[in-house]
Amino acid sequence: MTDTSQRPLRVLAAMSGGVDSAVAAARAAEAGHDVTGVHLALSANPQSFRTGARGCCTIEDSRDARRAADVIGIPFYVWDLAERFREDVEDFIAEYEAGRTPNPCLRCNEKIKFAALLDKALALGFDAVCTGHYAQVIVREDGTRELHRASDMAKDQSYVLGVLDDRQLAHALFPLGDTVTTKDEIRAEAERRGLAVAKKPDSHDICFIADGDTQGFLAGRLGKAEGDIVDEAGAVIGSHEGAFGFTIGQRKGLRIGTPAADGKPRYVLDISPVNNTVTVGPAASLDVSALTAIKPRWCGAAPAGPGTYTAQLRAHGGETEVSAGLVDGELRVTFTEPVRGVAPGQAIVLYDGTRVVGSATIATTTRATADV
Template identity: 60%
Template structure:
């Protein structure tokens, strides 16, 4: 129970369904802010108090479990390491993978509980073969299946999402008010919880050694100087401070971040078009497709950011020798074994695709699985025609 309206109503519905429910709030910071600021954060003392009050209304036990040390290692330090390597991570997805549905779920099962229920908007169903599947929620605007795509089949067997079929958030708030829950009108949390002021660049500057370096075009011509390559992300336009305009007078965008060279590559908008993605550390959300074993192409839909565009694509599973210079830090790569990856080709070029983002594959409403984007190819750059 985060202290928000969704988890409070999810708990209430679990009680109504006849389950023996215990409310658990996760302490993820050793020094949480005392008060919330608008919609920023979700792990404050105020949030813990709101979760406790909801449990009092529902008449269920309330506990706070301290996962702050693991959160620091698996989420915060991972976030910093990814940015230091020039990638753009999704910490909410990592928190679901490592904390809520691994650390929390493992402890719950050890204590004899059957499942973890949350206020996420997603649905767990059974396929024709009887195996568990993850699906989009009824409310497309609130659907959170993207950040849950990291869940494995064995974890989905122990997940409950009571809000799955609720058609709108307004109905959840109305239900909370009817139940006498004080969080009925509490603002949603939509920022990185461990950066409560929203200043990601400033926060990173305190943890990553940022050094000035060159800003170059796709041909390697130096155009200006940046204050630290790791503070930039692919697709970024603002903050480049390049002294001279582009020859065609159009804006430039960040095309690539090269942390080892401390270099930022920029170019025109058309050079952001991506026609092929390689994604590493894949996992299936349920049973793998038969093509997992054969390496054949399969049709799917691709989403590469939370609440982002969903595009038709085709994908296949590839197995290649481990490359220790790549972003893959999986056990297989470390051991020198073959690395499993997904090769994804959208039906039309995409923009704003950055290494470190999660590529989530769907078939209709079903979540097939996810992988971390390692490389994103622009056909013109690959052909050496970026100028």
């Protein structure tokens, strides 16, 4: 494994065109590494991606990344990975069509930035891939590596990196993760370095959905399909134009004409793509006591047996205590206290303190309220 603290490396810096990746590349170069910047062109038609401040894959983003590389004084290239990225977009659509709620950023980190990009980088003789993620890779005395939360929990992004395995961690560099700094301080550093992206707003939402309208994007790709909205007893109380446009825990946009008997809001409890039905009910029915997750990926060796961990279920969610273990290759998780709004397709990431143990994709959930 590569120990980035011991010698200068040949580093490929993934530069999105934002302030974080620019400062990360600058810090890597300042640390004495031989850095080359690369911007990933992920769309065959970049104009179809959102413009302005909200995306990370537009033509203007590639230009911002190039200008940052020029200021840092490093070589810069644009690599076309649009064909490979299209697979992830199609997978995203298929997951929603199947009634699941995927996280495309995890998929991109796993399949693009630390698989396709890393493989190409290693083939070209680079030692590591550098990104602007807020996380830490800690090298133990025996040379093994661990992925840990960032020093600043408010900006920690280890959740979306929980899919990285041993080999990928051995070639990962996160220059922003080991310093406790605010985003304002990162921007101030960028300004001191003369980087024009210092005041560029952060990207957010899904980069390949131009206007941020996920439901509209899915409807355009899958077509409208009218179906019923039902309550927990199966009574029809509304209609929709496609079950794929809903997520577990959703409250707004249900367009239900019939008020609940108790007058309280209703939430999406279940999505059935087989009969195109959306089930809604009270918030308490969202409580989940256990789940099964598939396709586990471990940041190190797989746990030897059942254990107690904390778990994170969303990119910006908090931690919850769980007991978890592998059964026939599946991760079985029980929550110490019920959690709300867990959807199949989401990732669950397990932690031992600040160390990331691994990640898996939620397949089924067990409601805390039996027989719901």
